[in-house]
Amino acid sequence: MADQGDPRTVTDADPRELTDAAALRALRHPLRQRMLRLLDRNGPATATTLARDLGENSGATSYHLRRLAEHGFVEDDAERGHGRERWWRVGRPDIRFPPRSRMSRDLRQELGRFEQDNAAADTEALARFERARDSLGEWGDVLLFARGELQLDLAGARRFWDEYMELFNRYAAAERPADGRTVLVRFMAFPDVD
Template sequence: MPEDDMADLGAAKALANPLRQRILRELELLGEATSTTLAARLGVTTGGTSYNLRILAEHGFVEEVPERARGKERWWRSARRSVRFEPRGAQEPAMRDAVDLLAEVWFGEDKELLARLDEVRDQLGPWAAARPFSRGVITVDLDELMAFFTDYLALLKRYQRPHGQAAPGARTVHTRFVAFPDPEEGATGRHD
């Protein structure tokens, strides 16, 4: 998997599109697909998926699978590009707007995923209980928080495998990390 790189405004805008997020999720589930397959699964036109696949490819989030191409039929897969964003204070207003929109899209998707999980949980057999959850509090400075996040990313990457290389019985498991300063503590963050 490629190392993380700083996302530019174009990449942030490409990711902040809800349909493109759905395309990326489907490619993670399917491994490889054509725009026709994606269109059928997502209930949109093939032209819409083709256009959005090209945008995602332009920014390195998907790539063609040339060995599967036949005639005009193009196959796509996730490029598994990991990106990071500059700290909010270093972002230009347009980047901040794109990252805020992306966060809104991601949180909305997460809420929908959890609701769908609750709907089908009784049908998941042993996986019904597979929802580890933790809430905690740490007291750190900004450098320590970034080190904590870097450690989390390293742990996450340790368990990520290319499509088709997972152990028998493995399932896709959505993981999330969110950390935020306590808004009640004040602007300085000091414990006076």
């Protein structure tokens, strides 16, 4: 869990297994995704603050925050709010999905759309980095990219995933360096079907 001075601190660091297709549909909305990224990156905010930062109106951000809250993706930060001012923070950020064999058909379809949305957004983020790379100084050298193939059985694949998540969560929970910046991390591992 992040330390108390970290704006990303959440009340429950345990992974959440998402089994509800309606919740995933709510999460997929593009504006909601942008709002969650800002809350995760910058810490708690009001609907008005998010609206300003995203170029939206506060009625829209307030509505979408309530939809996210219905499914536990954000929660009220009562310690910050006073009067009518309502602050929001990320709920449980570590979301996992059950094995496909346990998913409903609706959840499998929604997850497929979610994965495609994320792949497109990641491709665009990489393209923005490439366009800006020469202006980033030493940060322009930070493109850590690796490809490889492993021979694994099911137990080994699960162990590899668990160890990756432990490593990722250790870095995610660390105190933010004063001179740090957000580094996007993406991980894919899947069986070769050829």
